[in-house]
Amino acid sequence: MNEDFKLVEEKVHTALNLLFSRDIYLLMKNSNERSISHRLAVYLEQQFKEWCVDCEYNRNLGDKKILEDLKSQSGNENRLVNPDIIVHQRGTKNNLLVIEMKKNLHADEFDMKKLQYYKSQQNLNYKYALFLGLGTGEKSGQFYKQWIY
Template sequence: MQTELNKVIAALREFYAHEGFLFEKDLGERAITHRFAVYLERQFSGWTVDCNYDRLGERTLHLPHGTIISTDDHLGKSIYPDVVVHQREIPNNLLTVEIRKASNHTPVEHDQHKLMALTDPHIWFAYWIGVLLVLAKHNVTMSEVYVGGIVDRPLSLWFATRLKEIGLGTAH
C-alpha cells in the first residue's frame, strides 16, 4: 500500500508545484479535485482516474439503505467519490480520494464516513485504499488513510510523516 500512497504523494507534490493559482483565487473544491486528478493520473499507468464516478460496471453506485451517507446528489451529499483510481470494466477499485479545502468549515465527518463506506470490504464496490486530504494553500493540513472500512492509524501516520518530510505536511 505504501507504493500506491507514494504515488499520491508524488501527485500532491506536482499539484502544489503547479496549481497555486487555484488557492490564490479561492476556487472551489471541484476545480481543485479535478486538477489533482490530472496529476494523480500520471502516477497510475494502466489505471483510469475519474472524478465523481458513479458507476461500477453497469450498476449505479449506491450504499445500502440505513447507512448514514445520503445518496441524494441534489443536496451535494452523494456517495460519489471525489477521485477514484480504478479499472472501469472489470470493475477493479484501487484507490478513492476525498479532497477538502482547509477553509471548508462543514464537518469533516461526512467525508470520513464516506471513506469508511467506500473501503468497507462487506460492500460490493469496496476500494482497496481510501485517502482523505485537507488542502491549504501551501500544504496538506490533515490526512487519513482508510483500509477495510476503518482509519488505518499506522498508514495514516506514515503518510503524514512522508508529507511532512517533503514539506507538504503539518504536525499530525
C-alpha cells in the first residue's frame, strides 16, 4: 500500500471537490471546523479505500499521540495532539497522511509547526503532511493548501 505523492495529491483534490459540490452549505454558513473536517474525511475515505481515515485520532499504537519537544502555546513541552484528519492503518506505524485544517485561506504557524513534527518524528512516521485552509462565507469554495515535504 505504498502511495506516491502524485496519487495522494489527486485523491485529496478529488475529496475537496466532493466537499465543495456536496457540502458547500457548511462552508457558506461557517459551520464548526469539526463538521467540515468530518465531511472531508468521508470523501477521503472513498478515495483511500484500503486505509482508515479518522478525525481527531489521538493514539499512536496504544499510547497517547505526543509531539515530543513541541511547545504548546502555553509553553508546555511534549504536547498531546489530535490531528484533524489522518489516513493510516490503525494499530500499525503505517501512517500515510496527516491533515491540519483551518477555516481561513492562509497557513496557521502553529499547525505548520505541528505538521513538521508529525513528519519528522520517527515514532509517528507520517509519509505526507498537509495544511488545508478553507474559505467560508463569501469565500466558500476557495482553499489554500501547503504540503510539508
